[in-house]
Amino acid sequence: xxxxxxxxxxxxxxxxxxxxxxxxxxxxxxxxxxxxxxxxxxxxxxxxxxxxxxxxxxxxxxxxxxxxxxxxxxxxxxxxxxxxxxxxxxxxxxxxxxxxxxxxxxxxxxxxxxxxxxxxx
Amino acid sequence: xxxxxxxxxxxxxxxxxxxxxxxxxxxxxxxxxxxxxxxxxxxxxxxxxxxxxxxxxxxxxxxxxxxxxxxxxxxxxxxxxxxxxxxxxxxxxxxxxxxxxxxxxxxxxxxxxxxxxxxxxxxxxxxxxxxxxxxxxxxxxxxxxxxxxxxxxxxxxxxxxxxxxxxxxxxxxxxxxxxxxxxxxxxxxxxxxxxxxxxxxxxxxxxxxxxxxxxxxxxxxxxxxxxxxxxxxxxxxxxxxxx
Numbered sequence: 001x002x003x004x005x006x007x008x009x010x011x012x013x014x015x016x017x018x019x020x021x022x023x024x025x026x027x028x029x030x031x032x033x034x035x036x037x038x039x040x041x042x043x044x045x046x047x048x049x050x051x052x053x054x055x056x057x058x059x060x061x062x063x064x065x066x067x068x069x070x071x072x073x074x075x076x077x078x079x080x081x082x083x084x085x086x087x088x089x090x091x092x093x094x095x096x097x098x099x100x101x102x103x104x105x106x107x108x109x110x111x112x113x114x115x116x117x118x119x120x121x
Numbered sequence: 122x123x124x125x126x127x128x129x130x131x132x133x134x135x136x137x138x139x140x141x142x143x144x145x146x147x148x149x150x151x152x153x154x155x156x157x158x159x160x161x162x163x164x165x166x167x168x169x170x171x172x173x174x175x176x177x178x179x180x181x182x183x184x185x186x187x188x189x190x191x192x193x194x195x196x197x198x199x200x201x202x203x204x205x206x207x208x209x210x211x212x213x214x215x216x217x218x219x220x221x222x223x224x225x226x227x228x229x230x231x232x233x234x235x236x237x238x239x240x241x242x243x244x245x246x247x248x249x250x251x252x253x254x255x256x257x258x259x260x261x262x263x264x265x266x267x268x269x270x271x272x273x274x275x276x277x278x279x280x281x282x283x284x285x286x287x288x289x290x291x292x293x294x295x296x297x298x299x300x301x302x303x304x305x306x307x308x309x310x311x312x313x314x315x316x317x318x319x320x321x322x323x324x325x326x327x328x329x330x331x332x333x334x335x336x337x338x339x340x341x342x343x344x345x346x347x348x349x350x351x352x353x354x355x356x357x358x359x360x361x362x363x364x
Binding site: 067108109 | 174176181182204250270346352356
C-alpha cells in the first residue's frame with residue numbers, strides 16, 4: 001500500500017527520514033524534538049546558530065525549551081534547527097525513541113508515573 | 122456568555138499570558154549555558170538550577186505531551202507550575218491569520234501576524250518518561266496554533282471556571298476538532314459558586330464517560346489527580362478500540 005502523501009509544506013522535508021528510524025508522522029520538527037549539539041561546533045556559524053549550539057553544550061533540550069531559553073519564536077528556532085541539522089552541526093531525534101512503544105503502553109507508564117509522583121509527596 | 126455563571130472580567134486570580142514568569146527575581150543561575158548570557162537575561166530559568174534544566178542523558182527518554190487547555194485566566198499556568206519540575210517556560214508563537222485558505226497560487230492575500238506566548242512545563246516520570254504540559258489558549262482565534270501544539274498529544278485537560286463555564290465550550294470544540302481525548306477539571310477559586318458535579322456535567326454537555334473532576338490548580342496532588350483522571354480515560358478508550 002502506498003502511504004498517503006505527506007504534507008509538502010514542511011521546512012525540512014527529508015532530513016529525519018535519512019535516519020530511517022521514526023514513523024513518518026514524526027519526521028518533522030516537533031516542539032518536543034530532542035536536540036543534541038556536537039562536541040565542537042563549526043566556527044562558521046551565524047550568531048543565532050552559535051547561541052543555539054552553545055545553549056545545547058551542557059546537555060540536550062527539546063526544540064520548545066531551546067526556543068524558550070533563547071527567547072526566539074518557535075518558528076525561527078525550527079528554521080535554525082533545520083539548517084544546523086542539514087549542515088551536520090546538530091543532531092535531532094523524535095520525541096519517542098526508535099524502539100517505540102505502542103501508545104497504550106506509553107499511557108500506562110504515564111499513569112503509573114503520575115501515581116508515583118502523587119504518592120511521593 | 123452565560124450570565125448566570127459569569128463574573129465581571131478583570132478579577133483573574135492568575136495570569137495565563139506567560140508574563141507571570143517574568144517577576145522571578147532570581148535571574149539566571151550562575152554557570153548557565155553561556156549562549157544566553159550575552160545581553161539577555163533568561164528570566165524563565167531563574168528558578169531552575171542548570172543541571173535540572175537539561176534532559177537527562179543515558180537511556181533515550183520518551184517525551185510525551187498533554188495539553189492543558191482553557192480560556193484566558195482560568196489557571197493553566199498555575200496548574201502547570203504545580204506539577205512542573207522547572208519554572209514554566211514559554212515559547213513565542215507567531216500566528217498568521219488569514220493564511221488557512223490561501224493556496225500556493227494565490228498566496229498574496231493580506232495576512233496579519235500576532236504573537237502569543239504558550240506556557241509549558243516538564244515533569245520527569247519514572248521509566249525514562251518525560252511529560253510536557255502545554256498551556257493552550259482556548260479562544261477560537263488561536264486555532265492556527267492548535268494543529269501544531271496538538272500533534273502527537275496524548276490528550277487534553279480542559280480547565281474550567283464555574284464563574285464562566287460557557288467560555289469552555291470553545292475550548293472543547295477546538296479539542297474535538299483536533300481529535301484529542303479530554304477530561305474536564307473545574308478549577309475551584311475561593312469565590313467560585315459551588316455546583317453539584319452533575320449540574321456542571323449537564324451544563325458542559327459532557328458525554329457520560331468524560332471525566333469531570335474538581336481541582337485546585339495550585340495544589341500539586343489535585344493537579345496530579347486531574348491528569349490521572351485524563352490519562353486513565355484516554356487509556357480506557359484505547360483499550361476499547363483495540364479490544
